[in-house]
Amino acid sequence: MAAPKVLTSVAELRSFRKSTNTKVGMVPTMGALHAGHATLLRKIRPLCDLSIMTLFVNPLQFGPNEDLAKYPRTFEADLRIAQNENVDAVFAPEISQLYPPEYSTYVKENVLSQSMCGIFRPQFFGGVATQVLKLQNLVQPDLSLWGLKDAQQFLVISKMFKDLNLDTEALAIPTVRESDGLALSSRNTYLSPEERQKAPMIFQSLTRIKGELEKSSSLLPQSLLKEERQKLELSGFQVQYLDCRAVPNLEVAHSGIQPTKAYIVAIAAFLGQTRLIDNVVLHPEQWPEILY
Ligand code: AMP
Numbered sequence: 001m002a003a004p005k006v007l008t009s010v011a012e013l014r015s016f017r018k019s020t021n022t023k024v025g026m027v028p029t030m031g032a033l034h035a036g037h038a039t040l041l042r043k044i045r046p047l048c049d050l051s052i053m054t055l056f057v058n059p060l061q062f063g064p065n066e067d068l069a070k071y072p073r074t075f076e077a078d079l080r081i082a083q084n085e086n087v088d089a090v091f092a093p094e095i096s097q098l099y100p101p102e103y104s105t106y107v108k109e110n111v112l113s114q115s116m117c118g119i120f121r122p123q124f125f126g127g128v129a130t131q132v133l134k135l136q137n138l139v140q141p142d143l144s145l146w147g148l149k150d151a152q153q154f155l156v157i158s159k160m161f162k163d164l165n166l167d168t169e170a171l172a173i174p175t176v177r178e179s180d181g182l183a184l185s186s187r188n189t190y191l192s193p194e195e196r197q198k199a200p201m202i203f204q205s206l207t208r209i210k211g212e213l214e215k216s217s218s219l220l221p222q223s224l225l226k227e228e229r230q231k232l233e234l235s236g237f238q239v240q241y242l243d244c245r246a247v248p249n250l251e252v253a254h255s256g257i258q259p260t261k262a263y264i265v266a267i268a269a270f271l272g273q274t275r276l277i278d279n280v281v282l283h284p285e286q287w288p289e290i291l292y
Pocket residue numbers: 028029030031036037040145146147148149150173174175176177183184185186
C-alpha cells in the first residue's frame with residue numbers, strides 16, 4: 001500500500017482536491033487512532049474513489065479546563081494506520097491554517113446540541129459544528145463517515161448538513177469495543193489499571209437497559225435508568241447523565257419505547273479524572289444511516 005499524501009496547508013488541500021473529480025469520502029479524526037478509527041477508514045474505502053482522512057485536534061471543542069494540552073498525539077503511528085487502510089490523503093493542518101488570530105465565525109445548532117453532552121460541555125457542539133463545516137468546505141466530500149460512539153455528535157452534524165442544505169451524505173458505523181465491552185477511545189489511555197478494570201461496567205449497564213426496554217414496550221425507562229445510575233455511582237462513577245432518547249431529534253423517551261423508532265441509551269460519566277461517554281442503540285434497524 002502506498003503511503004498517503006500528507007497535506008498540511010489549505011492551499012495544498014485545495015489543489016489536491018481540484019485535481020480530482022471522483023467520488024470523495026472523508027473521515028474526520030483528532031488522531032491518536034485506534035481500531036475504531038481504522039474501521040471507519042476501512043469501511044469508507046469501497047464507498048468512494050478517493051479517501052481523505054483529516055487529522056486535527058480541534059481547539060474550539062475543548063473547554064478552558066479540559067484536556068486540549070494533554071490530548072494524545074501520535075502522528076507517525078496514525079500515518080501507518082492510514083497507510084494500512086489504503087487512505088489516499090491525510091489533511092493535517094497547523095492550527096494557524098484553520099484558526100488564524102483574527103478568526104471570528106462560528107456555527108451553532110440550537111436544539112440537539114442543548115441536551116446531554118451539551119449541558120456539561122457548553123462549547124463542545126459549536127466547536128465541532130464549526131470545524132466540520134470548515135472541513136466540508138475544504139474537502140468537499142460526497143460522503144463522510146462517523147462513529148456512533150459519538151451518537152449525539154453524529155445527530156448534530158447530520159442536522160447541520162440538513163439545515164444548511166449541504167449536498168453530502170453522512171453515515172455512521174456501530175461503536176467498536178474492546179473484548180470486555182469498553183468503547184474504544186483515544187482517552188482510554190488516561191485510565192489507571194484499576195479504572196480500566198472497572199470501566200466496562202458502563203457497557204454492562206447500557207446493555208441491561210437496552211435488553212429490558214426492547215423486551216417490553218410498556219416499560220418506562222425512567223426507573224430503570226435511575227437504578228443503573230445508582231449502581232454505577234456506588235461503584236465510583238460520577239454520572240453526568242444517563243438518558244434514553246429518540247433518534248433523530250433526541251426527545252426524552254418518557255412514555256416508553258415505540259417499535260418503529262430508534263433510540264439511544266447514552267451516558268457520560270467520570271471515572272477518576274477521565275470522562276467516558278458511551279451509548280447503545282435500541283431498534284438500530286430503524287436508523288437508516290447506520291453502515292454495518
Ligand atoms: P475522534 O478522533 O475522537 O474525534 O473521532 C473521530 C471519529 O472516530 C468520530 O466519528 C468518532 O465517532 C469515531 N470513533 C471514535 N471512537 C470510536 C469507536 N470506538 N467506534 C467507532 N467509531 C469511533
